[in-house]
Amino acid sequence: MTMKATICPNEFSVEHSIRPDVGREFITFDVPNGWDDVKKITKKILIYDGKKFRFSCWNSDHNYCVFVKPLNGEIQTARFE
Secondary structure, eight states: OOOOOOOOTTOOOOEEEEETTTTEEEEEEEOTTTHHHHTTTTTOEEEETTEEEEEEEEETTTTEEEEEEETTSOOOOOOOO
16 A cells, blocks of 8 residues: 655644733744744735734744734735735
8 A cells, every 4th residue: 555645835834822811813833944934924924724814023042933813803914916
C-alpha cells in the first residue's frame, strides 16, 4: 500500500485563542527567523476561519507573532485591484 502526502501551499500551523475579558481573538504562530520573518507580515491581513486578523506584535525572546481581531466587529480593509 502506497501512502501519499502533499504540502499545503500558503498554509501554516497557528494557535487560536479567545479572550472575552479583553474583547479580542488572537492568532499566534512561530517566526523562526525572528524579525526577518516578521517584517514581511506586519502590514498583512491574516484570514483564519473566515475572519480577518491584523498584526499586533511579536515576541523576540521566543520568536512568535501575534495577530488580533476584536470580538464584536471586523477589521476594516481595502484591496487594490
